[in-house]
Amino acid sequence: MIGSKPTIIERKKPNAFEFHLRGLCVSETAVDVLSDDIASSLFERERALLSIDNQLISLGLRLTLLLPAFSLFILLGAWAYEGTDPTWWESSIKPSVGQSFSSTLLLLGTVVGIGWLLALGIHRYRIALSYSAFVQQVEASKERHQSIEALHGFDGMAHRIQKQLRMHSLSFTTVLLSCIGLSVVLLLGLRTSLGQNVFLASWGMLLLAVGFHMNTRQNRFNMVHKSGLLDAFEAPVHPSTLDGVFDDMIRTHLDPLLRSQYDELMRTIQGFVKRGIKHDFAREKVLMTLYRHYNGLDSKTVRLELEEVLKEEGADALLNDESFSVELWLQLIEHAQQQCPAFFRLIDRIEQDMEFGRPPALKDLVFEVDLENVVTKRANLFVFMHNLSKKSRTVVFRVQSPDFRPNQISMRYDLAPGKEVWWSSEALPISIEGNEDVLGKMTGLLRDGTMAWQTLLPERFGEATVSVRLEEVSGDLLIGRQINVNVRNEFRRRLRRIVTLSTQVMGTLVITLASVLELLEIFNV
Structure with a gap:
């Protein structure tokens, strides 16, 4: 992939000498334990926030989409009803609350906007935690002398992750400015020209923030799940001729972190191959069996097939591995199938002909x-x-x-x-x-x-x-x-692009209009 190499923020782990300079005497083992505790704390925080994020904020209830739509609609109502209250409001509610219908809608829209700001803040913090965990994994791979930065696709994946972080920050900042502007409008009111212009600019910023946020809906990532980086990874190259068919297909669609763990697992499994069986045949038989398990082959038969090429200890190591659980294998096969359905359809057709x-x-x-x-x-x-x-x-x-x-x-x-x-x-x-x-x-x-x-x-x-x-x-x-x-075009991708472009253009136009009107007001034109 052509482009400058993204900068990864390095966070050095304190060593024993640094602790000594601070007046502490700590062994290297204690430093490693401290680092593990920090990583564990980071993981727990990310897991808790990811659960909230997936259920309420970015997925599930999708507050990051529902709240801005509600806020924009309410604020439009506040603008439309400025100076004129509905009859039912004027006769029944206004005597009690002492506020016009427009002012009430403006207050409600501002509160909803602040709610969106809080939701974006939680989402942005979760993304920051995921990025910190990602950096820790990169640094840990360096310490193991298995740096993943040299693997194909790392630069592109790191660029997409950093772009996500920047777009979330930009969206959060824009909503923050909009909420400040709406708070000013609450003080000035919509009857003044300054209040009207600030309102227009704030409404345009909300619309612009929607466009910024829509850019973050793709390339989602997290470090809680083993497959959390797959959506942020796109293979820059692939082999034109597959040597080990299933092995090359799976490895091509693994992110660099998973690929390093996959290679380590394959090296471990290689030591359990039965005598007289070639390693490449055993590896393909293992992956072919896992694919059949994905298609419905029962677990007992899967183990029997694995033990035809692996020793019993090897089958245990494969099926009980902490880094690559059976569930993760199924997710990886599903991901590869989504990326290259023609490959698996071809395999299935040959299987049916044989059967x-x-x-x-x-x-x-x-x-x-x-x-x-x-x-x-x-x-x-x-x-x-x-x-x-x-x-x-x-x-x-x-x-x-x-x-x-x-x-x-x-x-x-x-x-x-x-x-x-x-x-x-x-x-x-x-x-x-x-x-x-x-x-x-x-x-x-x-x-x-x-x-x-x-x-x-x-x-x-x-x-x-x-x-x-x-x-x-x-x-x-x-x-x-x-x-x-x-x-x-893929429908979701096309819809996302249309919404992103339209909201960004409309938001920019509204902000520009508000700025021009205020300048004309200042210079009495």
């Missing part, structure tokens, strides 16, 4: 290709090939589309002969002892086959066509397919 004993597309070659039906930002084209013959062969894969960039792709693949017969002409059970089931055959097929991943960038919205061809080197067509997709 029912269907023949492959070609007699001596397995060929499958898939692309998302609905494309938003970019299209992910996946193609899988596996040579079933005993001789190596070279094929050319071509992609042509007038609606995507690049318009033409040509890739040459040398397919090695199949080491084992992974495709069966007979129906296979999902899971039995050994590798003569769908899980075992699929794992071997994906390991020995070739999975290509190409990113296509749409040039226009609407219906689009992608043509794929598999050819011999001589140019003879082996198989060809045409894929029709729909390119469009």
